Amino acid sequence: MLSTMRENTKIIMLILAVAFVGWLVFDVGMGGTGRGELQTQDVGSVNGKPIRYQTWLDTYRAAYEEARQQNPGATLTREDQRAIEDEAFERLVQAELLQEEYRRRRIVVTDREIADAVRRFPPPEVQSAPDFQTEGQFDPQKYERFLASANTQTREFLIAMEQRWREELPRYKLLQEVSADVYVPDAKLWQIWRDAHDSVTVRALVIRPALVVADASIRVTDEDLQRYYDGHRDDFRRAARAVLSFIAVIKLPTxxxxxxxxxxxxxxxxxxxxxxxxxxxxxxxxxxxxxxxxxxxxxxxxxxxxxxxxxxxxxxxxxxxxxxxxxxxxxxxxxxxxxxxxxxxxxxxxxxxWGRIGARRDTLEAQADSLDRLAAEQTDPAALDSAARKLGSDVQHGPPLSQGQPYVLGRYRIPDVGVWAFEARPSETSPVIETSGAFYVFRLDSLSPAGVPPLAEVRDRARAAV
Known part of the structure; x- marks a missing residue:
């Protein structure tokens, strides 16, 4: 099954793309009811001003397309998609904060300023375009002739440049205002220069208490640990953590x-x-x-x-x-x-x-299909152990995964796990996840919420600190 899917990847991705667009239009756009409910919902606010869902969705689509163009042919993982979602929200927050600051400082941009910027400051991609170069160097006269021409291509370019400079010029003016009153006294400049150029020779004797004094000779009572823990709870705060087990079908060639x-x-x-x-x-x-x-x-x-x-x-x-x-x-x-x-x-x-070929590839594909059939997306925790026995493999225990961090096994960064683990319920197994080195199925063994863990879980850390 998996081998058939990989052979038909282009067709499958086309179907998924059409389905995704349909979901956006009919389910997300209309809230599943045809009334466009989500379009009027808010995803957040900035100083009381709401950020509409539809505005966020448009920004997300633009950011997603940018990521796709920057990595042609690459498959965006669920972690990548989550990062793009966050980036889209951050863009909207930053844009609103900048607009508030422009209004507060009465920063405006005139049409004349935009026209002057378009003429005097062509962007790098324009300067490097062959049509605007002479003997390998940017030719301002060619650029001026292009701007003076009255054709569709020039009009589209000017529209794009106007939008670009309407965003960039206020930022430039804000930077000028913010930095205009910055003054660095001579003493500070002298200190900066000395820090960059002066050098000293230092002899130091390092005494490491952990090496000089044996832990066994220091008596730390339970009351000492509890008192330190209570007074330093924030030091022990951590993100949500997932404990995972997995089966791997190795793909590396012989x-x-x-x-x-x-x-x-x-x-x-x-x-x-x-x-x-x-x-x-x-x-x-x-x-x-x-x-x-x-x-x-x-x-x-x-x-x-x-x-x-x-x-x-x-x-x-x-x-x-x-x-x-x-x-x-x-x-x-x-x-x-x-x-x-x-x-x-x-x-x-x-x-x-590099990869398996011939009969060895067929065997690998059969193992991957069996892994999918026997272990993937199960709710019974014993399914992973049963699949391992049938595949002649072992259930391995991976390192704890902190929410928001990529999951790394050896030298391989495993995609999608960092999102799946915090959406699944304990005992559930993941879909088959493929990397260049193996096919994996993960089981969520336990999930700890974000916050301060109990003293029993961080006792060794607390004792070392005391």
Whole structure:
């Protein structure tokens, strides 16, 4: 089942996107009743002024689209989505606070100021656009001619720039007002300079009581602990915590898998050398979702931007030739350099990612399907133990998870768990969660609310502090 879903990821994501839009329109937009109830509800307020749900939703959609464009091909986790929700709310709060301050200080922006800003301060993305450059440098005259032209493209640009500067200019004026009265006396400047340039030599004797005096020689009574705990309760305050167990079906390739992937890369190279189009092969074979649709194009990159083995090969490979397989932690790469200078390379690549192949991949997919069928989204806590026995695996105990923090196992950051664990009930199991290293199902063993835990749970910390 899981393997079929992965093979049809594009179709499934399209269906989910349509369903999501439909939910927003019919359920969220109309409150499930067709009356648009949620559109009139408030999600918060700033100094008594309400923030409407619909306003927040529009801001969230814009922030979500920005995140998607910044990470093309990446799947946003539930933690990512929660962070975007919070960011959308923070944007609205900040915008309202700024508006209040503009009104208080009577900061206004005129149309003339906006027109002058558009003409004198083109944004960086405009200055770097090829249409406005001459010999690799921004050409102000080309920009002026563009602004003077009367066409649809110019009008759309000016509308976008007007909106941008209506937001930015008041902030600039506010910054000028706030910083205008800032005065740093000479003594403070001298101190800053001395802190940056003076040096001293210090000899220190460090005495660590924990090493000099044995704990056993110090008598700490229960009354001492209780008194310290009562007087320092805030020091022990913590976020909500979840304790989790899990089963993992490991995806890492065997040495035979890795050898077969490298051999497959050599076969693809031979076909390209014999005349196959590199870009066409990349669109079919490459595992790099960010560049695959562009025929493997990586654009232009400089030194230090790629993993070392890839960079070394790209800066040494003759222009126009296809490399032998280049091995990195991501997999086996075929590289074709299209242009190179002393400090930059324009290239394409085909990535064959590390993973199980052939019969071993089929076995892995079958194990993942069994994990989904036997353990995922269960309410019986024994389901995880039963699934582990049938899969010949062990139930492992993960580190405690604090709310708001990512969940990390070894070198892998596990997506979605940080949200799921605080929505689930104890004993429930998660859906199958996939990372580059494994398939996981988690069980929520216990959930502790945020606040100050009882003394019994922090007794060792209290004793160490006393």
């Amino acid at each position: 040495p035979l898998d890795s050898a077969m992937i490298v051999e497959r890369a050599r076969q693809l190279r031979d076909s390209i050398v014999r005349g196959a189009d590199f870009a066409a092969v990349a669109r079919i074979e490459s595992a790099d979702s960010a560049s695959r649709a562009q025929g493997g194009s990586l654009g232009t990159f400089g030194r230090g931007q790629m993993t070392p083995p890839f960079e070394l090969a790209a800066f040494r490979l003759p222009v126009g030739q296809v490399s032998e397989p280049v091995i990195t932690t991501f997999g086996a790469h075929l590289i074709k350099v299209e242009r190179r200078t002393a400090d930059s390379v324009t290239a394409r690549h085909i990535l064959l990612a």
